[in-house]
Amino acid sequence: MGVLRLESAPRNRVTILNMKAKRPVGVMGAMTLMKQSLSAASGRKTLAIKTLASKTLVSKTLVGLMAAMASTAALMGSVSAQTVGRGFENQMGLIPGVTSIAHEIDFFHNDILLPIITVISLFVLALLIYVMVKFNEKANPTPTKTTHHTGLEVAWTIIPVLILVVIAIPSFRLLTHQLTFPEADITMKATGKQWYWSYTYPKSGDVAAFEFDSNLLDQAALPPGKLRLLDVDYEAVVPVNKTVRLQVTADAVGVIHSFVIQSFGIRIDAVPGRLNETWFKAEKEGIYYGQCSKLCGKDHAFMPIVFRVVSEEKYKEWLAKTSKEFAATSSSTQFADAESATLRQ
Numbered sequence: 001m002g003v004l005r006l007e008s009a010p011r012n013r014v015t016i017l018n019m020k021a022k023r024p025v026g027v028m029g030a031m032t033l034m035k036q037s038l039s040a041a042s043g044r045k046t047l048a049i050k051t052l053a054s055k056t057l058v059s060k061t062l063v064g065l066m067a068a069m070a071s072t073a074a075l076m077g078s079v080s081a082q083t084v085g086r087g088f089e090n091q092m093g094l095i096p097g098v099t100s101i102a103h104e105i106d107f108f109h110n111d112i113l114l115p116i117i118t119v120i121s122l123f124v125l126a127l128l129i130y131v132m133v134k135f136n137e138k139a140n141p142t143p144t145k146t147t148h149h150t151g152l153e154v155a156w157t158i159i160p161v162l163i164l165v166v167i168a169i170p171s172f173r174l175l176t177h178q179l180t181f182p183e184a185d186i187t188m189k190a191t192g193k194q195w196y197w198s199y200t201y202p203k204s205g206d207v208a209a210f211e212f213d214s215n216l217l218d219q220a221a222l223p224p225g226k227l228r229l230l231d232v233d234y235e236a237v238v239p240v241n242k243t244v245r246l247q248v249t250a251d252a253v254g255v256i257h258s259f260v261i262q263s264f265g266i267r268i269d270a271v272p273g274r275l276n277e278t279w280f281k282a283e284k285e286g287i288y289y290g291q292c293s294k295l296c297g298k299d300h301a302f303m304p305i306v307f308r309v310v311s312e313e314k315y316k317e318w319l320a321k322t323s324k325e326f327a328a329t330s331s332s333t334q335f336a337d338a339e340s341a342t343l344r345q
């Protein structure tokens with residue numbers, strides 16, 4: 001850590017490399033690395049500011065800002081070894097993604113939104129400091145009576161519009177990709193209930209359709225290695241590198257929930273009487289956690305989502321075993337395709 005090198009990447013993009021890890025670290029990683037040199041430097045700057053401009057309000061404010069920056073940098077800590085599929089200690093940025101949509105969301109957040117918001121924040125901060133120094137009562141005892149400046153007014157209208165256009169283009173592209181469904185290999189359904197999720201798998205080949213409930217584990221007797229408020233008794237299982245079309249709804253007599261798995265780049269509302277759809281294609285085997293993300297009621301915090309992504313063979317084994325286990329309870333399992341569901345509404 002701590003050694004940064006700017007290098008021209010093949011795509012003519014400047015890539016920031018963490019020399020120890022020998023891999024591109026991206027903007028988030030670079031920020032974490034930079035903060036160490038920043039906190040060392042800010043220590044020196046704080047000293048310099050104290051000596052140069054003591055006792056004025058301005059210098060006090062600056063010293064405070066520097067101290068705040070240094071302590072924020074210390075708090076950020078280092079990015080720990082990443083566990084795919086859930087939040088981790090000292091996390092910065094989003095949970096690592098394993099679908100094309102999640103990668104696109106990462107890119108949009110880390111490489112477009114974050115740099116823009118950083119530049120804007122620093123610019124506004126610089127303006128504030130400038131105004132405090134230049135136009136305080138002592139430095140500027142007789143203010144001018146200026147009220148209009150046409151050039152400035154045009155600029156502060158046009159520039160934000162241009163910034164919004166720059167943000168809108170990748171944003172609409174991402175939305176289009178999210179809503180363009182590729183050919184599905186598997187269709188399944190998640191139903192939000194009070195307060196747990198049920199997963200329904202349709203009949204496939206000689207495996208009968210089945211449905212099961214996925215409940216939070218008993219928190220008082222949590223088995224070792226299981227995560228508090230995240231692990232469930234029955235996980236949904238899907239195969240790796242297959243496109244899954246996921247229908248999402250809520251109990252007909254229930255409330256609105258929201259189905260979210262950050263690693264898959266999925267966020268979709270579960271609404272009683274309405275069938276929503278999304279899709280994902282996980283590139284990596286593992287366990288992926290999500291949570292209900294719409295304040296739905298008293299146990300909103302206790303209805304986690306767990307998807308296990310496994311190989312095709314393991315998926316088939318699981319399908320055969322689980323369909324038998326839940327066959328008796330699944331007689332009412334029904335699937336609707338999106339068109340007929342829309343017609344009925």
Ligand SMILES: [Cu+2]
Pocket residue numbers: 192256257258292293294295296297300303
């Ligand atoms: Cu909920």
